[in-house]
Amino acid sequence: MPATPPDYEVLIVGAGISGIGMAAHMEMLCPGRRYAIVERRENLGGTWDLFRYPGIRSDSDMHTLGFNFEPWKHEKSIADGPAILEYLHRIVDERGIRDHIRFGHKVVSADWRGDEARWHVGIELADGSTTRITARFLYLGSGYYDYDEPYDPGFDFGEFAGRVVHPQFWPEDLDYAGKRVVVIGSGATAVTLVPAMAERAGHVTMLQRTPTWMFSRPAKDRLANFLRKILPEELAYRITRWKNIKLQDIGFRRARTRPEKVKAFLHRRIRKVFGDAPYDPADFTPPYNPWEQRLCLVPDNDLFEAMKRGDAAIRTGRIARFAKEGVVLEDGELLPADVIVTATGLRLAIAGKIAFSQNGTPVDFAQRYYYKGCMFSNLPNLAVVFGYLNASWTLRADLNSDYVCRLLNEMERRGADVAVPVLSAEDEAALEDDDIFDFSSGYIQRSKHIMPRNAVAYPWRLNQEYVSDRKRMAQDPVDDGIIAFGQAGDALAGGNKQRQLEAAE
Known part of the structure; x- marks a missing residue:
């Protein structure tokens, strides 16, 4: 020793x-x-x-x-x-x-x-x-x-004349004001990027191969902010924390035991936001049940509101190739782009x-x-x-x-x-x-x-x-009878399983 x-x-x-x-x-x-x-x-x-x-x-x-x-x-x-x-x-x-x-x-x-x-x-x-x-x-x-390395789906951008960026390495000099942007992906990063970029870009399209279940909620927790006004800070925090833990746990268990009801609930919330505005429910209907992947959070309906304004759109399809002007889908549709963001995952x-x-x-x-x-x-x-x-x-x-x-x-x-x-x-x-x-x-x-x-x-x-x-x-x-304690140089420290067991006994 x-x-x-x-x-x-x-x-x-x-x-x-x-x-x-x-x-x-x-x-x-x-x-x-x-x-x-x-x-x-x-x-x-x-x-x-x-x-x-x-x-x-x-x-x-x-x-x-x-x-x-x-x-x-x-x-x-x-x-x-x-x-x-x-x-x-x-x-x-x-x-x-x-x-x-x-x-x-x-x-x-x-x-x-x-x-x-x-x-x-x-x-x-x-x-x-x-x-x-x-x-x-x-x-x-x-x-x-x-x-160091995000997931690379192996895209060949070929003739594309614009700029390609990945969210994990966002360039400080990227100016997308007034430009056409295509965000490839449908996970949490894409759902965050699209409404944020839509505030300055000419138009943003979220291109997804597979839809994601989305859940909207206010960015501000009204109960939390109310409790902070009437209770000590730590007590208000503990109550809100436990409330949110229980609600999340209940939601997850319900999604696993009654997925069809949860699907209907999520669709109702989206339909209520869009109202009379046109949208395709298929873009929000994944081929899997809720919570078989993480639900994507949409705070204050920001993605849906950007779509209603016409600043953003969702397209569901597969990429055939990248052209000089943008992304060509397998059905032949061209999504024009000056900037492509590959929000393709980790x-x-x-x-x-x-x-x-x-x-x-x-x-x-x-x-x-x-x-x-x-x-x-x-x-x-x-x-x-x-x-x-x-x-x-x-x-x-x-x-x-x-x-x-x-x-x-x-x-x-x-x-x-x-x-x-x-x-x-x-x-x-x-x-x-x-x-x-x-x-x-x-x-x-x-x-x-x-x-x-x-x-x-x-x-x-x-x-x-x-x-x-x-x-x-x-x-x-x-x-607990499983964790064993020992000293430098003894059987436990050595790492041999059988010697560890003997030492623990």
Whole structure:
């Protein structure tokens, strides 16, 4: 065992919502611990700093996308990117987190050394040089998608004479005022971009191969704003947060059990907005049930209103080719365009694309089981955040941060260097696998081969039920008979499954 302690007790990867949330929980629940956040970019915020396209906003309400410990104080519940960044900056400054952030630090590798009971983390600095940081515990708040490469459907833009941009790399010099724009895609990014660009563009067409279920709601939560006037800020926030959690949970369950009724409900809302204005219901009728992919939020009916004004339109069809003047569909229709925006989706990345190894042996996360949606089978001192597909990302981030802090405190109480969810080969063979990623979304389906495994039985799974997760994570003891604690150099730290099982017993 090394005579010197690791550089940090906890190293947090990523200064977005997940990483900032973990740091805030450490300040509250593990005060005095040595920790740092390493962030590859030069600014905090993660997604909310990377994406700069027009209209960038949350597709969840900020009373659930906000943290459980920090009330959302803005009037709008559906917030734009700058407002979310302001919220994160305020938390970082008020809670003393900023001094712990190391910007321009890209994690490229992480090797667990059992004889030392610490992670050796390879860092690439902004100037191209490299360094190494050691940490007792590693917490991944690096998100779920590839920052460097969005999904590329393989378009050949051929003769197209205009400009092609992707929302993930929005150019600052793009002037689309008065121009004809075609946005390819029908997901949350496209639904956000179209009405925002329509305010300045000559016309915007959303070209979709497949429609998406859309749900409109006011950007302002009237109950939340009323409660803030009559109740203390934190109490009003807690009530609104729980109200929105329950409504979302009820809506999701209803969509799964009575999809035809939910379809009819969503169509009624759209029909009410359009009134006598012409529109094609087929453009809003996907070939799948609601919540088999995420519903697209349309705050204040902004997309529908842009269509009613004639500033925007939706076309459903397949692309035949790209001509000089725009996009030619398979039915022969030409969609004229000066600018094409490829809102074609994300490419998933597991564990921040970091090269993980365990005592020098590469780790294949596709062969590891999730443990409580937070850790991985037989992998010591590592936690991760992968948010809910059917609810706000931060709900999971809050649960995992709280759990890891309690785990760290239990390790300190025991004088342990190592904490690992032990899954023996025999028990693993008895597990029944479950496809929790039964969403038909392209980015999910394209990435299933790299996703960690999930069992039917808890705790070896990444649940998609926040209400039950919240109760389990709060009530189940940290020392649950599965998590085993040990010291540097012993069987648990070494990583061998059978030796882990014997050590745990």
